[in-house]
Amino acid sequence: MDIPAGFSWNLRGRCYRLGDDVPHAGGVVPNWLISGRYMDPKDIVPHLFSETDPGFHERVAAGDIIVTGRNFGMGPKMTGYIAMRALDLGLVCETMPFLAYRAALGVGVRVLKDCPGVSSACETGDDLEVDYASGTFINHTRGFTRAFPPLPVPLRDLVRLGGNGGWLRDWRQRQQAGGAAVSPPGVSGPAVSPP
Amino acid sequence: MGMTAVEKILARACGVDRVLPGDIVHPRPDWMFVHDNHLMATHEEMEAAGIHALHDPDRVILTTDHDVIYVNERAIERGAYNRKAAAAWGVKRFYDVGRGGHGHIFPIEQGLVVPGTFYLDDDRHCTNAGGVGAIALRVGEEISTALATGTVWICVPPSVKLKLRGRLRPGVHARDLGFRIAQGLVPGGFFGIDADYRIIEMAGDLDAFDLASRVALCNSPTEVGAVGVFFPPSAAIVEQSSRLAAAHGIAVAPVFPDPDAAYDAQIEIDLDGLEPQVALPGGVHRAANLSDVAGTPVQHAFIGSCGSGMWEDLEAAARVLSGRRIAPGVRLFVTPGTEASTRRLHREGLLDIFQEAGAVVMPAGCGVCAGGRTGPVTAGETSISTAANNGAGRFGAKDARLFLGSPATVAASAVAGCITDPRTFA
Numbered sequence: 001m002d003i004p005a006g007f008s009w010n011l012r013g014r015c016y017r018l019g020d021d022v023p024h025a026g027g028v029v030p031n032w033l034i035s036g037r038y039m040d041p042k043d044i045v046p047h048l049f050s051e052t053d054p055g056f057h058e059r060v061a062a063g064d065i066i067v068t069g070r071n072f073g074m075g076p077k078m079t080g081y082i083a084m085r086a087l088d089l090g091l092v093c094e095t096m097p098f099l100a101y102r103a104a105l106g107v108g109v110r111v112l113k114d115c116p117g118v119s120s121a122c123e124t125g126d127d128l129e130v131d132y133a134s135g136t137f138i139n140h141t142r143g144f145t146r147a148f149p150p151l152p153v154p155l156r157d158l159v160r161l162g163g164n165g166g167w168l169r170d171w172r173q174r175q176q177a178g179g180a181a182v183s184p185p186g187v188s189g190p191a192v193s194p195p
Numbered sequence: 196m197g198m199t200a201v202e203k204i205l206a207r208a209c210g211v212d213r214v215l216p217g218d219i220v221h222p223r224p225d226w227m228f229v230h231d232n233h234l235m236a237t238h239e240e241m242e243a244a245g246i247h248a249l250h251d252p253d254r255v256i257l258t259t260d261h262d263v264i265y266v267n268e269r270a271i272e273r274g275a276y277n278r279k280a281a282a283a284w285g286v287k288r289f290y291d292v293g294r295g296g297h298g299h300i301f302p303i304e305q306g307l308v309v310p311g312t313f314y315l316d317d318d319r320h321c322t323n324a325g326g327v328g329a330i331a332l333r334v335g336e337e338i339s340t341a342l343a344t345g346t347v348w349i350c351v352p353p354s355v356k357l358k359l360r361g362r363l364r365p366g367v368h369a370r371d372l373g374f375r376i377a378q379g380l381v382p383g384g385f386f387g388i389d390a391d392y393r394i395i396e397m398a399g400d401l402d403a404f405d406l407a408s409r410v411a412l413c414n415s416p417t418e419v420g421a422v423g424v425f426f427p428p429s430a431a432i433v434e435q436s437s438r439l440a441a442a443h444g445i446a447v448a449p450v451f452p453d454p455d456a457a458y459d460a461q462i463e464i465d466l467d468g469l470e471p472q473v474a475l476p477g478g479v480h481r482a483a484n485l486s487d488v489a490g491t492p493v494q495h496a497f498i499g500s501c502g503s504g505m506w507e508d509l510e511a512a513a514r515v516l517s518g519r520r521i522a523p524g525v526r527l528f529v530t531p532g533t534e535a536s537t538r539r540l541h542r543e544g545l546l547d548i549f550q551e552a553g554a555v556v557m558p559a560g561c562g563v564c565a566g567g568r569t570g571p572v573t574a575g576e577t578s579i580s581t582a583a584n585n586g587a588g589r590f591g592a593k594d595a596r597l598f599l600g601s602p603a604t605v606a607a608s609a610v611a612g613c614i615t616d617p618r619t620f621a
Contacts (some may be wrong), residue, residue: 078336102335164340165240169244
């Protein structure tokens, strides 16, 4: 299984604050990485936010949390999220297009979306603590706690296992071990925050 | 409370009585589609997970529309890889180069995607399915999970009911309307709604919209965040699809929304006053009256793509080009959506019209719109096309100016050498 060492739903780290309408192409990562279909984290990581903040990847640490305004990551591409996951960063967005959200979860990024006002309440460098399973958001620097919609339960295995590739490897191992049917058709459960 | 069309189709695919927007479900699709540009990565991901067999190869359709003419070493290698992968998986419906054409068009023409069909796709332009009264949802790279297990998570999308009022005037095409609708759906647009991940369910005066117009109308909303468009199928479409589907042993079960279905929003648009539109460079939502930019010189023109690759789109362009030649200094690329359309162009004499006009007729597929692999623009040029999207660099140089228009507008502009209202050639 491809689970990042020390995986936890709870992250504590520094805030990296972004505003509204950051596009994936040209905002999160340069467009040439997307159009070139780069998938290897070592190719992508040096370019995360490089067009707006060169050297970003050298200043962040595992557990740091990207906090954005509305409409983060426009576009359904996964390139930038591969770098976020490789750096073990969390993501908290006021809003995020659903297919961008899907792309982020699909590579195993911990995401809270539909978190109104979160960007304007934080500054880069704040000491944050976020529990993605409960939706609890704590800004230790400014002394407030918010309750946001947690990551939906039916999607947690996908994220915990590192995204689609990890989920597939786990499924294969369970299948070989004679495990029961995985993902039977039907309703798995209501999402906590409908799109 | 009744259900919208997408709720009914997903409930059926899940084997339950009803689903609600926001539910996370695991539906069994009728089909799973992968196109040639994603197949290699999908196969490699599954191999890396130790998965060598598909859940149900007979429900898988592999298409070849992005790289139809291999123009570089990478494309040659990918084509060879794709053939091996399709054979290893035992997929019978593998549409290789020259077999089928555009993966979002030929399955509708052939009766594989019919009213009521539900399928999963790796590509967002699968929303074309809504034109025939089907629903297709893009799951991106997670198509590999669907191929391996037979399903993958889907969040049931909310629906917006869009009522069309009136009738388009002669010379005004569904793509013109599509640009205007996209302008209304984009964040901050005139509809004033959030269109992200919504199914735009069409209602109102739909009778004048044939299948090709409906498919054309599905295209642009996708570019501004809608996850799909759905047209309640007309009796003519159900009849035609049923006849075609019978050859595949597929029974057609059309789906219609309930009168008391719950919508996220209900919006309307008037058709009567709409003039021919262009989408200004930068996005399909940048709709403007064609008259605002008429006379802008163009050097590049393209007719085709998922948004304008149906037979009737080719016919509309041929009507303008008949007996005319494109202007000096303009190159016009025409990409039929399907191989069947190419054969029909030949049979019905339209191939002569295009070629005598000086257009280049390309093999069926995505054509220029697939990243400019073939027929791209160069720096400083201005293009008018029916491409799905006109973001900077979509098909060639980043600083080229990419306008979008209807097939007739593109043909008229190629003839005149500048952006031109097709009604002047009527």
